[in-house]
Amino acid sequence: MGTVSRAAVAALALLALGAATARADELGRRRGVGMAMQDEYIRIRPGQDGMVGLGIALHLGRYWRALQWRGELAGAVASPGGPAQHAQLLRAGGAVRWAALATAIRSIRTLGMTANLDLGAGYLWYGDAMGPIRRPYVGVGLFGAMIMQDPRAAGPDPALSFALGTRLTLVEGGWTMTGGLEIEWGR
Amino acid sequence: MRLAIIAALGACVGSARADDGPASSIGGGLTIRGATIGSAASVGAGGFVDATVRRGDLALAGVASAQTARLAIGDATPPVDGLLLTAGAALRWTAGRFEPERYGDRRYGIDLRLDLGAELESYAWDGGGRLTRPGVFVGAATQFDFGRVSRRARGEVTIGLRLGLARPHTTAAVSRAACRGACTPTPAPVAYDAAWAIVLGGAWGR
Numbered sequence: 001m002g003t004v005s006r007a008a009v010a011a012l013a014l015l016a017l018g019a020a021t022a023r024a025d026e027l028g029r030r031r032g033v034g035m036a037m038q039d040e041y042i043r044i045r046p047g048q049d050g051m052v053g054l055g056i057a058l059h060l061g062r063y064w065r066a067l068q069w070r071g072e073l074a075g076a077v078a079s080p081g082g083p084a085q086h087a088q089l090l091r092a093g094g095a096v097r098w099a100a101l102a103t104a105i106r107s108i109r110t111l112g113m114t115a116n117l118d119l120g121a122g123y124l125w126y127g128d129a130m131g132p133i134r135r136p137y138v139g140v141g142l143f144g145a146m147i148m149q150d151p152r153a154a155g156p157d158p159a160l161s162f163a164l165g166t167r168l169t170l171v172e173g174g175w176t177m178t179g180g181l182e183i184e185w186g187r
Numbered sequence: 188m189r190l191a192i193i194a195a196l197g198a199c200v201g202s203a204r205a206d207d208g209p210a211s212s213i214g215g216g217l218t219i220r221g222a223t224i225g226s227a228a229s230v231g232a233g234g235f236v237d238a239t240v241r242r243g244d245l246a247l248a249g250v251a252s253a254q255t256a257r258l259a260i261g262d263a264t265p266p267v268d269g270l271l272l273t274a275g276a277a278l279r280w281t282a283g284r285f286e287p288e289r290y291g292d293r294r295y296g297i298d299l300r301l302d303l304g305a306e307l308e309s310y311a312w313d314g315g316g317r318l319t320r321p322g323v324f325v326g327a328a329t330q331f332d333f334g335r336v337s338r339r340a341r342g343e344v345t346i347g348l349r350l351g352l353a354r355p356h357t358t359a360a361v362s363r364a365a366c367r368g369a370c371t372p373t374p375a376p377v378a379y380d381a382a383w384a385i386v387l388g389g390a391w392g393r
Binding site: 033034035037054056058075077079086088127129148150156157158159160183184185 | 221223226228282283284285287297299301325326327328329348349350375377378381382383385
């Protein structure tokens with residue numbers, strides 16, 4: 001088992017423990033569900049040039065104070081133009097996101113801004129005409145988020161957050177870089 | 188796989204909530220789409236129309252589209268233009284809902300919509316040749332609900348992304364379309380084809 005694989009297994013165990021014990025963050029959110037539209041730069045197959053892809057990601061999260069534990073599913077397709085290089089990427093895993101810096105402006109509705117650092121791990125499937133690659137991954141990301149919190153909101157999800165940022169994902173022999181906009185509905 | 192789909196649908200039904208969105212609506216918009224067709228790649232853009240019936244957080248939609256398509260394989264072969272027609276159905280689940288304002292039956296909302304569907308796609312290439320096949324897709328979208336925009340109608344605007352999978356065409360069929368005969372070198376067979384689409388649209392309903 002390689003270094004990345006051992007790190008991924010250890011991180012997933014910690015993430016599962018955190019998610020099981022998470023309660024609520026300082027804005028009262030207990031859980032959130034969200035989506036992201038993102039670009040993905042993929043350089044996974046040794047000796048192959050990198051390629052830019054378009055992806056989508058879904059997540060489910062639970063909060064405890066300034067931490068969020070989340071399960072994630074992300075897919076991307078890439079097509080740099082040459083034959084036999086059309087590629088598909090799928091990632092399934094978890095991450096813990098820490099709102100390291102936070103500021104809140106309280107009025108009728110609360111508007112908050114946070115700077116987030118996240119660490120993740122999981123399993124990655126990559127496929128192109130040259131065959132599949134399946135490996136564990138670890139990732140590190142940096143995000144800035146704006147949170148709208150309305151305790152009087154009529155709907156069942158009284159918070160909405162927008163996060164913009166980037167994440168580096170490492171696997172044995174390669175890496176990907178992801179950047180995009182994420183929206184989360186929290187309650 | 189079937190059990191997983193049935194379980195997902197059961198979870199959606201089990202978590203359904205009362206909803207003030209339109210019970211039925213029609214809509215349309217623009218889409219940009221890319222797809223792999225064997226070792227070739229197709230990109231294009233066009234329009235779509237859809238009709239939706241909603242119950243709680245679940246909706247069933249019929250969707251049809253017409254798009255341009257440009258098929259390219261390698262740098263040595265000139266690309267081929269064509270027309271793509273699609274028709275299909277999707278199950279849509281409102282998984283998240285944020286409502287900053289509500290006055291009576293006037294609702295403003297920003298919703299998360301998740302889609303699961305199947306469609307039939309048919310490419311018709313200039314100079315002859317047709318590639319038709321079924322496929323499945325998943326999607327996620329942010330939906331801006333403007334509530335009642337007139338005495339009779341409700342309105343919403345959606346921006347989203349879809350990812351699709353389909354069984355590949357035969358290498359011979361791809362060569363006929365992309366190279367007007369046989370490609371040199373012969374394209375390698377693939378296990379499946381993938382597609383993506385960006386969707387921007389609006390809908391009006393009651």
